[in-house]
Amino acid sequence: VEHVKAERNLLAEVDSNCIVKLYCSFQDEENLYLIMEYLPGGDLMTLLMRKDILTEDEARFYIGETVLAIESIHKHNYIH
Template sequence: MRLQRLKTGVEDFEIFAQIGKGAFAEVRLCREKTSSQIFTMKKLNKSDMIRRGQVGHVRSERNLLAEIESEFVVKLHCSFQDEEFLYLIMEYLPGGDMMALLSSKGTLTEEEARFYIARTVLAIESIHKHNYIDRDIKTDNMLLGKDGHIKLTDFGLCKSLDLAYLQDLNDTSKDLNSKSTIDLWILKSDL
C-alpha cells in the first residue's frame, strides 16, 4: 500500500493548455499538485507507438533524459504510465523554441547568432559526451529558458552509440581506409 501511494500518476498533476503536438505525442503544460511546480507533460499513446513501431524510439528518449544531467538538455522530472498512455514529465522552459524566436525576430544580429550557435554546439557536445547521437536537431527542438539559453528536447530519434566499433576506428594501428575497417563500421552501425 505504501508503494502504491508513492507512485506518481496523471492524477498528481493539474493539466492546462496544449503547447505542442507531434506525430506521436502531445505536450501539455501542467502543475504538480503537491509542489505547485510547473512542468510539461509529454503524453504518448501506447497502442499508436506499438502499431507504428516506435517503442524503441520512446525507450531511447526516456533513457537519454534519465541518464543525462546537463544544462543543455531538458530535465526529466519523472515518467509513468497507465493502461493507455506513457507520460514524461519534464521541466518547463517559458522562452518558447528557436523557430518561434527566428520567426519573430526575422534576422539575428551577428552577436546573437554567435551566442546561439555556440550554445547549440555545447548542447550537441553534451549529448555526445554521454554516447548518444541526436538525429533530429532542428529549431523546433531547441527550447529557450527564461534566460534565453538553449536546451535540447525531443530525443525520439536519438541513438545510443555502440562504443565497440568506435574503439575499432580509434585504434591507430589499423588502416582506417581498409575495406575490412569500413565494412566493420558499416555492419555495426545502423545510423
C-alpha cells in the same frame, strides 16, 4: 514511438545546463508522458518563428549553446 523512448532515456541520463531536465515519465495504454523543466522562453523553433531572423550575435550564441548541448550528449555515447 521508439525514438521518443530513446529521447526519454537520454534526458533521464544526461545532467547538463544545456539540456532540458526530465523530472519523471510514465505511460498509459496510449501515451508516453514526459514531465520536464519549464522553459519560460520556449524553444529555439518558437524563437525563430517569433523573430524570423536572428542577429549575428544571437546566432553565434545559439550555435554555441547547441554545440555544448551536443557535446554533453556525446559524453554519454549518444549521437544526434
